[in-house]
Amino acid sequence: MKKVCFFVILVCLNAASFLVAADPQTCPADLGGKCSDSDDWQGEFFPEIPQIKYEGPSSKNPLAYRWYNAEEEILGKKMKDWFRFSVAFWHTFRGTGGDPFGAATKYWPWEDGTNSVSMAKRRMRANFEFLKKLGVDWWCFHDRDIAPDGNTLEESNKNLDEVIELAKELQKGSKIRPLWGTAQLFLHPRYMHGGATSSEVGVYAYAAAQVKKAMEVTHYLGGENYVFWGGREGYQTLLNTDMERELDHMARFFEAAVTYKKKIGFNGTLLIEPKPQEPTKHQYDWDAATAANFLRKYGLINEFKLNIECNHATLSGHTCHHELETARINGLLGNIDANTGDAQTGWDTDQFLTDVGEATMVMMSVIKNGGIAPGGFNFDAKLRRESTDVEDLFIAHISGMDTVARGLRNAAKILEDGRLSELVGKRYSSWNSELGKQIEEGKADFEYLEKKAKEFGEPKVPSAKQELAEMIFQSAM
Numbered sequence: 001m002k003k004v005c006f007f008v009i010l011v012c013l014n015a016a017s018f019l020v021a022a023d024p025q026t027c028p029a030d031l032g033g034k035c036s037d038s039d040d041w042q043g044e045f046f047p048e049i050p051q052i053k054y055e056g057p058s059s060k061n062p063l064a065y066r067w068y069n070a071e072e073e074i075l076g077k078k079m080k081d082w083f084r085f086s087v088a089f090w091h092t093f094r095g096t097g098g099d100p101f102g103a104a105t106k107y108w109p110w111e112d113g114t115n116s117v118s119m120a121k122r123r124m125r126a127n128f129e130f131l132k133k134l135g136v137d138w139w140c141f142h143d144r145d146i147a148p149d150g151n152t153l154e155e156s157n158k159n160l161d162e163v164i165e166l167a168k169e170l171q172k173g174s175k176i177r178p179l180w181g182t183a184q185l186f187l188h189p190r191y192m193h194g195g196a197t198s199s200e201v202g203v204y205a206y207a208a209a210q211v212k213k214a215m216e217v218t219h220y221l222g223g224e225n226y227v228f229w230g231g232r233e234g235y236q237t238l239l240n241t242d243m244e245r246e247l248d249h250m251a252r253f254f255e256a257a258v259t260y261k262k263k264i265g266f267n268g269t270l271l272i273e274p275k276p277q278e279p280t281k282h283q284y285d286w287d288a289a290t291a292a293n294f295l296r297k298y299g300l301i302n303e304f305k306l307n308i309e310c311n312h313a314t315l316s317g318h319t320c321h322h323e324l325e326t327a328r329i330n331g332l333l334g335n336i337d338a339n340t341g342d343a344q345t346g347w348d349t350d351q352f353l354t355d356v357g358e359a360t361m362v363m364m365s366v367i368k369n370g371g372i373a374p375g376g377f378n379f380d381a382k383l384r385r386e387s388t389d390v391e392d393l394f395i396a397h398i399s400g401m402d403t404v405a406r407g408l409r410n411a412a413k414i415l416e417d418g419r420l421s422e423l424v425g426k427r428y429s430s431w432n433s434e435l436g437k438q439i440e441e442g443k444a445d446f447e448y449l450e451k452k453a454k455e456f457g458e459p460k461v462p463s464a465k466q467e468l469a470e471m472i473f474q475s476a477m
Contacts, residue, residue: 045110045126049394052134062395068405070135074412075367082366082408084376085401086138086179087131090145091350091382092393093123099385106388115148120163128170134397138179140227140378143214144187153206157213164217171221179376180225180271180307180335181218183210186232186279194232196253197246197284204249211253212260219266224374225335226261227307228254229273234280247284251298258303269374271307271334274323276316278348287316288326295332305334309380310358311341311348320358324365335375336362338404352381352400356477359407360414367411377404410476420472423465 055064070080097105110122124146131139143156147163150156171177185195185207193199195207211228218226233250235241254270261270272295274285285291288306295301306327310320318326320340327333340353353359366372379400383392414420430436435452438444444452 045129046133046390046394049133049391051132052394052398063391063398065398065402065405067402067409074408075415077371079405079408080137081373082363082371083401083404084138084179084373085134085136086140086376086378087127087134087136087397088378088380089123089127089139089141091380092130093127094145095382097383097385097388102385105385106383108390117148117159117162120147120159121166124163124166124170128167128174128176130393131176132174134394134401136397137175138177138224138376138378140178140180140182140380142182142184143210143217144184149188153209156210160213160217164220167221178218178221178223179378180227180268181214181221181223182227182229183207183214185210185230191232194230194234194246194280196230196250197233204253208253208256211257215257215261215266216264218268219264223268225269225271225307226257226266227271227273227335228257229275229307230283230285231275231279233285234277234283236281247294250284251294251300254298254300254304258300269334270304271375272304273307273309273312273337274316275309275312275348278315287313287318288323288330288332292326292330292332301332304332305375306332307335307337307375307378308333309337309339310353310362311339311350311380312337314341314343315346315348319361321361321365324362328365328369333365333369333372333375335372336366336377337380338362338377338400339379339381350380350382351384352379352396352403354399354403356403356406356410357474359403360410360473360476361407363404363407363411364414367408367415413476414473417472417476420469423469423472427462427464 050063053064054069055061055066057066059066068079068083070078072079074082093108095106108126110126112119112122127139131137143160146167147156147160150159185191190203190206191198193203195210196204198204198207215226230250233246235243235246257270261268272285272291274287274291275283276286277283285294288308291306292301295304308320308323308327310323313320313323316323324333324336338353340351340355340358341347341349342351353362379397381396381400383396387396431440435444439449
C-alpha cells in the first residue's frame with residue numbers, strides 16, 4: 001500500500017511539474033496569431049529592449065555598458081578583441097530556473113511548452129536577436145540544446161541539420177559565428193556510465209557518432225573551436241571501475257577526434273574543459289594540471305588546449321587565477337568560461353562573474369598570454385532561479401561584460417604602473433646572478449651547488465612583501 005501511495009504521489013508531482021514548466025505563453029511579436037505553428041515566424045522577441053550601448057561609468061542605465069567600450073583600445077588592442085564575448089545558448093535559452101527542489105520558474109514569452117523542431121527554430125531566432133542587441137558576435141552550444149533529440153541517431157541528426165540551416169541563414173550579413181560547439185554526452189540515460197569512458201562499447205560508438213556530427217555542424221557554421229566537457233567521464237567508486245582502461249579509451253576517443261577534425265578541414269582549436277566532480281564523484285580531467293598531464297601522457301599535448309571555467313576552478317580547490325596560470329605556462333590556455341560560484345555552496349552554481357578583483361586577476365593572465373583568440377570569454381552562467389524577467393537576461397550579461405571589462409582596465413593600470421612587476425622582479429633578483437643563470441640553464445649539478453653553498457654561508461632571506469603586493473593590487477580597483 002505504501003509503495004502504491006508513493007507511486008501515485010510521485011506521478012502527481014511529476015505531472016504538476018510538467019504542467020508548470022509547459023505553461024504556454026504569448027509571443028510579444030506574434031501579430032498574426034501563428035506563434036505556435038509557423039516555422040517561419042519572425043518578429044521582435046525583445047521589443048522593449050534597446051540596442052545596448054556604452055554610456056560610461058557615470059551611467060545609471062541598467063541596459064547600458066558602463067565599462068565595456070567595444071572599440072576602445074587597451075594596451076594596443078580593442079576591448080572586443082581582448083574578450084570575444086560569447087553567449088551560452090543552453091543557460092540563456094534553455095535554462096528554466098528548475099533545481100532538484102523545485103520546478104521551472106522561467107516562462108519566456110516565445111516558448112510554447114514543446115521541444116519541437118519548430119520551437120527550436122524560434123529559439124534560434126531569439127538567440128540571434130539577443131546577440132545583435134548585446135553587440136556580441138559569438139555564441140556557444142551543445143547539439144541537443146539547439147535541436148531536439150530524436151528516437152534514432154538519424155532522426156536526431158536530421159533535427160539538428162534543420163536548425164543549423166536556419167542558423168546559417170541568420171548568420172548572413174553579420175559577423176555572428178559560434179565561438180565553439182560541443183556534443184551533449186551527459187543528459188541521456190545512455191550516458192549514465194559516460195561516453196568515451198563508458199563500460200559499454202555501443203555507447204562509446206554512439207558518443208563518437210554524436211561528436212562527429214557536432215563537429216561537422218560547428219565547422220559548417222564557421223565555428224572557431226570545439227569543446228569536450230566530460231561530465232560523466234569519471235567514476236562514482238573505484239570498486240567497480242577499471243580506471244586505467246577508461247583513461248586509455250578516452251585517449252583513443254580524443255585521437256579519433258583529432259583525426260576527424262583534420263579530415264574535414266576544421267581548423268578550429270579542440271578544447272578540454274576541466275572539472276573535478278559533479279555529476280560524477282571524480283571526473284578524469286579534474287583540473288588544468290591533471291588535464292595537461294593526461295594530454296602529455298597520451299601524446300596529445302599539441303592537439304588540444306583548455307577551456308578554463310572559473311566555477312570549476314573553485315570546485316577543484318583552486319582560484320580561477322591559478323587555473324589560468326597553470327594553463328598559460330603550459331601553453332594550453334585556449335578559452336575562458338566566465339562565471340563564478342558561491343563560497344557558501346558546494347556545487348556548480350554557474351553565476352555571472354561580478355567580482356571585479358577576480359576579474360582583474362583573470363585579465364592579468366589573459367594579458368600575459370597575449371589574448372586568447374581564437375578562443376574567447378563565454379558566459380557559461382545562468383540567471384538565479386528567482387530572476388524571471390526577460391530584461392534580466394540582458395542585465396546579467398551586461399553586468400558580466402562590464403565586470404570583465406573593468407578587470408581589463410584595472411590589469412592594464414597595474415601593468416602600466418609597474419610597481420607590482422617591480423616587486424616581483426626584485427623578489428627574484430638573486431636569480432639574475434651568474435649562479436642563478438647557471439641553474440636555469442641546467443649547468444649546475446649538486447656538487448657544484450654544494451661548493452657554492454659553502455662559499456655563501458647562511459643565506460639571507462628577505463621579506464616577500466605580500467601585504468605591499470596586495471596593497472598595490474587593491475589600489476587599482
